[in-house]
Amino acid sequence: xxxxxAEASPWTYVAATYGAAVGLLGGYAAWVxxxxxxxxxxxxxxxxxxxx
Amino acid sequence: xxxxxxxxxxxxxxxHPDGTASRGSRILGIVLLVSVAVFLYVALIASxxxxxxxxxxxxxxxxxxxxxxxxxxxxxxxxxxxxxxxxLWKRTTGWDALAASSAEIGVIFVILTLMSGSIWGHTTxxxxxxxxxxxxxxxxxxxxxxGYLALRRAILDPTSRAKQSAILGIIAFINxxxxxxxxxxxxxxxxxxxxxxxxxxxxxxxxxxxxxGMVVAMMLYVWLMMHRFRLAFAEAALEAKGLDLALAxxxxxxxxxxxxxxxxxxxxxxx
Numbered sequence: 001x002x003x004x005x006a007e008a009s010p011w012t013y014v015a016a017t018y019g020a021a022v023g024l025l026g027g028y029a030a031w032v033x034x035x036x037x038x039x040x041x042x043x044x045x046x047x048x049x050x051x052x
Numbered sequence: 053x054x055x056x057x058x059x060x061x062x063x064x065x066x067x068h069p070d071g072t073a074s075r076g077s078r079i080l081g082i083v084l085l086v087s088v089a090v091f092l093y094v095a096l097i098a099s100x101x102x103x104x105x106x107x108x109x110x111x112x113x114x115x116x117x118x119x120x121x122x123x124x125x126x127x128x129x130x131x132x133x134x135x136x137x138x139x140l141w142k143r144t145t146g147w148d149a150l151a152a153s154s155a156e157i158g159v160i161f162v163i164l165t166l167m168s169g170s171i172w173g174h175t176t177x178x179x180x181x182x183x184x185x186x187x188x189x190x191x192x193x194x195x196x197x198x199g200y201l202a203l204r205r206a207i208l209d210p211t212s213r214a215k216q217s218a219i220l221g222i223i224a225f226i227n228x229x230x231x232x233x234x235x236x237x238x239x240x241x242x243x244x245x246x247x248x249x250x251x252x253x254x255x256x257x258x259x260x261x262x263x264x265g266m267v268v269a270m271m272l273y274v275w276l277m278m279h280r281f282r283l284a285f286a287e288a289a290l291e292a293k294g295l296d297l298a299l300a301x302x303x304x305x306x307x308x309x310x311x312x313x314x315x316x317x318x319x320x321x322x323x
Contacts, residue, residue: 010109010110010111010175011110013111013114013171013172013174013175014096014110014111014113014114016171017113017114017117017118017167017168017171017172018092018095018096018113018117020164020167020168020171021117021121021164021168024160024163024164024167025160025164025272028157028160028276029275029276029279032072032276032279032280032283033071033072033073033279035283036070036071036072036279036282036283036286037068037070037071037072038070039283039286039287039290040070040071040072040286041070042290043286043289043290043293047286047289047293048070048286
């Protein structure tokens with residue numbers, strides 16, 4: 001592992017950083033959207049303040 | 053077929069009837085997607101690698117993620133501190149939900165800051181981690197806000213939870229200026245601010261990529277906050293409804309124990 005990383009080009013590290021950013025932020029955004037729908041489904045329509 | 057109580061719009065602005073989106077968040081989301089595409093093009097393709105004396109080469113591109121994510125977590129924790137203070141003053145669910153939502157998004161930004169910094173440090177300093185003042189205080193900031201989120205999960209009573217986490221939300225913010233100024237106050241391996249004056253150390257498209265990255269991070273923060281805050285508010289409403297149902301059940305049980313005819317308590321959808 002260490003040898004592989006030592007020989008990696010700078011672009012490998014750049015790609016890892018941008019991949020982590022897209023994965024982390026995209027994954028969190030998807031989780032928030034999905035959980036929002038799940039929680040809202042359990043509320044009666046009159047309590048869904050943000051849906052109107 | 054649409055819900056009679058909701059105008060779900062059309063095309064890209066169409067909203068899910070159960071979702072946390074609004075017309076405003078949809079528009080911001082579209083602007084954000086376009087901005088992210090422009091940012092990725094400038095940061096990864098259009099901008100030149102660093103060829104200065106302390107050249108970072110292609111690795112300078114990591115800074116376009118690292119610095120904006122750090123700014124994002126500073127902003128998020130500042131909002132948490134302000135909303136916490138407002139909760140202690142006003143005692144309303146909205147301020148508590150705002151503080152909690154911002155802290156959670158701040159933790160996501162801190163994780164990204166630490167990850168990108170560690171990747172950059174491995175290639176530039178030759179180590180994934182160094183107990184340097186900036187890195188150590190950032191790690192402490194991460195632990196403090198993870199603790200804040202853990203505290204919120206540990207306390208069941210909503211009022212007590214909101215009050216105690218508001219106090220922690222204010223105390224934890226003391227560390228944020230320490231993180232920011234640690235590179236000036238102590239001898240640090242971490243470099244000082246790249247764009248702290250009118251004479252920044254970078255220019256051209258590299259400066260644009262860094263500044264535009266900050267704008268995108270702020271837009272992303274606002275968009276995430278819109279959705280996370282609405283989710284927190286819905287969770288609070290659901291929790292209050294659950295408490296109401298539990299109280300109704302307890303009253304019914306008490307009346308039944310006292311010999312009264314138990315009223316019918318409907319618990320469908322309470323879980």
